[in-house]
Amino acid sequence: MILRIWLRKALTNLFVLIFVLFRVSKGEAGKENSRFDENKYNSLSLSVDRKTAKISSAGKEQISVSDVSIIKGGDVYSITKEAIDLLGGMKKVVSPGSKVFIKPNYITGGLDGHDPVASGEIAHPAVVAAVAEECLKAGAKEVIIGEWVERPIEINFGGKEGREGAQVKKLIDRLNKKYRHKIYLINLMDYTKSFKFVPSKTSLKYLAIPDIVANADVIISIPSLKTHHYPSPVSLGMKNFMGIMPSLFYGEPRYKLHEAGIHQIIVDINEALRPDLVVVSGAFGMEGRGASVYLSGKPVDVNSRVGGALVIAGTDPVAVDATATRLITKDWRPVPEDLQLGSPWYVHHLRMAYEQGLGNINTANIHIVGEKLEDVQMNWEPSDDNVYPEIPEPKNGQSIN
Amino acid sequence: MGRVLINIFILVAIFGAGLSDILLAQEHPLFVEAVNSRGDWKEGVVAARRVIFTDKAGAGSEIDIDVPAEGKYQLLAYIHHNWRNRNAFPYIRVEAVDAKGSSHSGSHTIENIWYLEDNDSGRWFFVSLSENPYWELPEGRVRLKFRAEGRSSPWEDKSVPLEGKVSIYGFILAPVTVNGDNSHSFLLINPEHCGGRWNVVDYDKEYSTNFVETEKKGAEFSCAISIPKAAYYSGVFSVLSAQGGSLGVEIENKGFSFKRTITLKNNPEWQMCQLELVYLNKGGYSIKVKNLKPTLLKMDFLLLSARIDD
Numbered sequence: 001m002i003l004r005i006w007l008r009k010a011l012t013n014l015f016v017l018i019f020v021l022f023r024v025s026k027g028e029a030g031k032e033n034s035r036f037d038e039n040k041y042n043s044l045s046l047s048v049d050r051k052t053a054k055i056s057s058a059g060k061e062q063i064s065v066s067d068v069s070i071i072k073g074g075d076v077y078s079i080t081k082e083a084i085d086l087l088g089g090m091k092k093v094v095s096p097g098s099k100v101f102i103k104p105n106y107i108t109g110g111l112d113g114h115d116p117v118a119s120g121e122i123a124h125p126a127v128v129a130a131v132a133e134e135c136l137k138a139g140a141k142e143v144i145i146g147e148w149v150e151r152p153i154e155i156n157f158g159g160k161e162g163r164e165g166a167q168v169k170k171l172i173d174r175l176n177k178k179y180r181h182k183i184y185l186i187n188l189m190d191y192t193k194s195f196k197f198v199p200s201k202t203s204l205k206y207l208a209i210p211d212i213v214a215n216a217d218v219i220i221s222i223p224s225l226k227t228h229h230y231p232s233p234v235s236l237g238m239k240n241f242m243g244i245m246p247s248l249f250y251g252e253p254r255y256k257l258h259e260a261g262i263h264q265i266i267v268d269i270n271e272a273l274r275p276d277l278v279v280v281s282g283a284f285g286m287e288g289r290g291a292s293v294y295l296s297g298k299p300v301d302v303n304s305r306v307g308g309a310l311v312i313a314g315t316d317p318v319a320v321d322a323t324a325t326r327l328i329t330k331d332w333r334p335v336p337e338d339l340q341l342g343s344p345w346y347v348h349h350l351r352m353a354y355e356q357g358l359g360n361i362n363t364a365n366i367h368i369v370g371e372k373l374e375d376v377q378m379n380w381e382p383s384d385d386n387v388y389p390e391i392p393e394p395k396n397g398q399s400i401n
Numbered sequence: 402m403g404r405v406l407i408n409i410f411i412l413v414a415i416f417g418a419g420l421s422d423i424l425l426a427q428e429h430p431l432f433v434e435a436v437n438s439r440g441d442w443k444e445g446v447v448a449a450r451r452v453i454f455t456d457k458a459g460a461g462s463e464i465d466i467d468v469p470a471e472g473k474y475q476l477l478a479y480i481h482h483n484w485r486n487r488n489a490f491p492y493i494r495v496e497a498v499d500a501k502g503s504s505h506s507g508s509h510t511i512e513n514i515w516y517l518e519d520n521d522s523g524r525w526f527f528v529s530l531s532e533n534p535y536w537e538l539p540e541g542r543v544r545l546k547f548r549a550e551g552r553s554s555p556w557e558d559k560s561v562p563l564e565g566k567v568s569i570y571g572f573i574l575a576p577v578t579v580n581g582d583n584s585h586s587f588l589l590i591n592p593e594h595c596g597g598r599w600n601v602v603d604y605d606k607e608y609s610t611n612f613v614e615t616e617k618k619g620a621e622f623s624c625a626i627s628i629p630k631a632a633y634y635s636g637v638f639s640v641l642s643a644q645g646g647s648l649g650v651e652i653e654n655k656g657f658s659f660k661r662t663i664t665l666k667n668n669p670e671w672q673m674c675q676l677e678l679v680y681l682n683k684g685g686y687s688i689k690v691k692n693l694k695p696t697l698l699k700m701d702f703l704l705l706s707a708r709i710d711d
Contacts, residue, residue: 150512190594193626197534197577197584204533208586211627248477249529252512255555 066316066360068323070371072308076283080130083279083313086369089138093276093315094218096139101216104128104168105223105240105281106147117167119299120284121292123222125168127281127311129175131222136179144212145172148188150247188212188244195246198272202260207268208249220277221317225285225310225324226297227380231262233347233388234328235291236321237278241269263348270317271358278320282310285328287380298381306376318359319366321350326373328380332388340364346388430467431706432637432673435478435569438464447481447568448522448609449641450671454568458560461548466574468500468538472709473577475586476507476531476545481609483523484513484564491567492552495530500541507531510555513564522609525570527589527702535577545572571673573637578707580630580683587706590624590688597622599692599700608641608671612701621691628681632707636676638690640700643669647693650676654686662693671701678708 069086073079084090094100104123106116116122132143145168172183188210195208196215213219221237228235242254242265250256257265282302290297302310312327314320322344329343336345340362344350354361382388435453436444440462442453453462468474482491490510497505509528517524530547547569551561575587592613593601598620599613613622628634640648645667652659659679666672688705692698 190591193590193624194588194629195586196629197586206534206584208534211585215627247512248527249534251510251555253555255510258556 064360065365065367066314066319067367067369068312068314068316068319069369070323070327070373070376071311071313072306072371072376074303074308076124076126076281076309076311077130079309079311080127080279080313081134083311083370084131084134084277087313087315090134090277091138093220094135094138094140097141098135098139098217099215100135100140100143100218100220101213102128102131102135102143102145102220102222103147103213103240103244104145105226105235105243106149114293116293118284118301119293119297120224120226120286121297121299123224123281124283124309125171127279127283128168128222129171131220131277131279132172132183133175133179135218135220136175136182140182140218143183144186144216145183146186146188146191146212147243148192148210148246150189150252186212189246189248192246195249198268200260200265200268202264202268204256204260204265207265207272208246209269209272210244210246213244213273218277219273219275220279221275222279222281224291225280225282225300225302225312225328226290227287227328227382228290228387229295229383230385230387231258232266232349233382234321234325236280236324237275237317238266238270238321238349238353241273241275242266245269263352266349267353267356267358270353271356275317277315278313278317280310280312280320280324282312282324282327285380287328287382289383289385300380302378305378310371310376316359316366318350318353318361321347322354322361323366323368323373325350327376328378329382329388330377330379332379332382338362343388430675431573431575431635431704432675433464433466433572433574434673435464435571438462442569445568446670447566448525449607449669450481450568450570452481452568452570454566455549456563456566458550458563459548461546463544463546464572465542465544466572468540468543468574470709471539472537473535473579473584474531474538475529475535475573475575475577477573477575477587478509478528478530479525479570479573480511480528481523481525481568481570482511482514482565483517483521483609485515485517486564487513487515488553489513489561489564490552490555491563492550493528493530493547493567493569494550495545495547497536497543497545499536499538499543501539503539505531505536505538505543507536510552512555520606521604522606525610525701543574570671573704573706575704575706576709578630578632583629585629587704588626590626590703590705592622592624592690592700592703595622595624602699608699608701610701612641612699614697614699615692616695616697618692618695621689623687623689626686626688626705628683628686630707631682632680632710633678634681634705634707635678636703636705637673638676638700638703639671639673640665640698641668641671642696642698643667644696645694646696646698648674648698649689649691649693651689651691652679652681652686653689654684657682657686665698671699676705 069083071079071083192210197206223240226235285300286297288298344361441460442462494508507530549567551563553559578585599615599622642665646665648663
């Protein structure tokens with residue numbers, strides 16, 4: 001009898017203990033998921049009047065100020081290092097032992113027989129090499145420089161040199177001798193072995209990111225300074241990541257991404273990757289119907305416009321792109337009533353990235369160091385296909401995408 | 402008698418567990434040859450692969466593929482063409498009906514290959530045909546109906562005549578590996594970018610592809626791979642062994658080694674060899690492929706995919 005009572009009590013206690021443990025673990029998991037979601041999306045609540053573009057911050061988060069450096073000079077390699085140093089140096093971005101992935105803008109790379117560097121089509125090789133060296137000096141374990149090119153030919157910057165190539169191989173070979181072969185120039189199509197799926201707010205629901213990029217500790221974007229044809233007036237650090245997206249899934253030239261809504265796709269990719277540094281190569285650029293000579297883009301020798309090459313850098317990719325946009329759209333009209341937003345407001349993916357909390361486009365929250373923007377601002381020719389402005393008016397109640 | 406029965410029980414338990422393990426590890430073919438389809442596409446040989454092909458817009462065929470377990474799947478196809486006109490792009494459309502009668506669809510517009518030289522023989526493309534980028538399929542059979550068209554550009558629906566043939570070598574219904582909040586695709590390995598002693602051949606006109614080759618016994622290449630989730634993995638690899646041969650495949654890391662010998666038939670056409678299921682934990686491995694006989698072997702890709710857990 002006593003034994004029976006004892007057993008009953010023991011079983012009751014056991015059930016209560018299990019119940020309590022279950023509730024505690026569920027609560028902890030819920031908290032963990034909540035922290036994970038907040039870190040992942042880091043969304044701000046911004047109330048934006050789309051007609052006047054006046055903003056009022058309704059969010060709980062404090063909007064931080066983003067530093068963007070602008071350096072002008074003759075030696076592209078040196079001014080790249082200077083632009084990074086003004087932000088606190090590469091050690092702010094790269095920890096010892098990091099795996100770094102650098103995405104330069106290497107588009108067609110001169111397949112039609114022209115010089116892609118001097119035409120502004122691609123990032124200047126000295127900028128790419130300087131960034132790679134700074135990563136190694138900060139202690140990077142390896143630096144992978146890559147682009148997804150759907151062609152069986154050896155990617156230009158990996159092999160073909162001279163006038164038609166990206167002309168970066170010699171610089172990288174020199175660095176590899178000095179730093180014991182830690183830099184790799186690759187075609188992502190050749191070396192990607194699998195893809196990680198990241199969420200997309202478009203109808204695609206998920207995007208496939210090459211494992212080499214998804215597994216990198218540090219991601220750096222090195223675009224060329226370019227205007228662009230419809231649907232984006234500019235092609236800079238954020239849009240540069242279109243070049244990692246696999247043609248295996250999205251076709252060439254990634255038409256499935258365009259069909260799904262290219263502006264949100266660009267935001268989704270950047271939200272997933274959270275690039276750590278953007279360095280805009282402004283020794284040469286492209287205006288008009290960019291972003292290639294084949295598409296009738298017009299080369300710009302920046303030195304002839306402002307008396308030196310330019311490099312623009314920052315750790316907030318939205319702020320860097322906004323600053324670079326302002327740099328080349330001095331007289332573009334219209335601009336929003338809120339002048340703090342300016343021409344970047346009319347670049348869909350920049351505006352959307354700002355609204356979704358990825359970074360700053362308003363001048364009040366961008367601190368420019370180095371050159372003054374007004375001293376180097378230029379008025380480049382926009383594309384002739386009515387790409388600017390894209391007034392963010394909702395159509396039939398649907399949001400712009 | 403009691404001891405006999407106990408011993409019999411122990412033996413049955415041991416072998417029964419092993420047998421169930423084998424049954425559980427029964428593989429499902431990862432690669433389905435397109436020649437198993439039926440319809441208007443014709444059978445032939447392109448770049449030494451047995452394919453189905455068409456040069457007629459709208460010609461349709463269909464093929465059934467078994468889905469081993471409910472889950473997310475990507476449909477890939479290995480497709481060949483030799484279109485050079487910058488205003489003509491091969492377009493493949495697929496409609497599928499799964500075991501529960503639900504419809505799925507997908508398409509892909511493949512770039513034209515204007516950049517190849519005049520006497521090149523075209524190119525092979527891996528393309529994803531499933532939308533978004535994968536389908537959610539129930540266990541059972543899925544019937545794929547597919548057709549080819551010509552498109553004037555990837556941006557428009559405007560149809561143009563087919564510039565030439567479009568050929569399909571096979572289909573792969575690759576499970577998506579889900580590990581908590583993370584999802585990963587299959588693993589696709591290009592041997593010419595692995596390390597080792599097989600020779601790299603860039604774009605061969607006869608075979609329309611890059612590959613590695615060797616006829617040296619003992620020559621090996623190896624590749625580092627990262628397994629995203631502990632699961633059973635199966636693999637296929639594409640090999641040409643005109644004189645027959647034997648391959649040793651090894652997957653290993655510290656504390657684990659899986660080795661298999663695969664006998665290759667002498668075949669003047671490329672063949673897909675299946676690698677049996679192997680259980681791999683999450684983490685890094687090295688996959689090594691060795692030529693075990695002094696016969697000429699060529700290989701252009703390996704594909705590994707996780708089995709969806711029941």
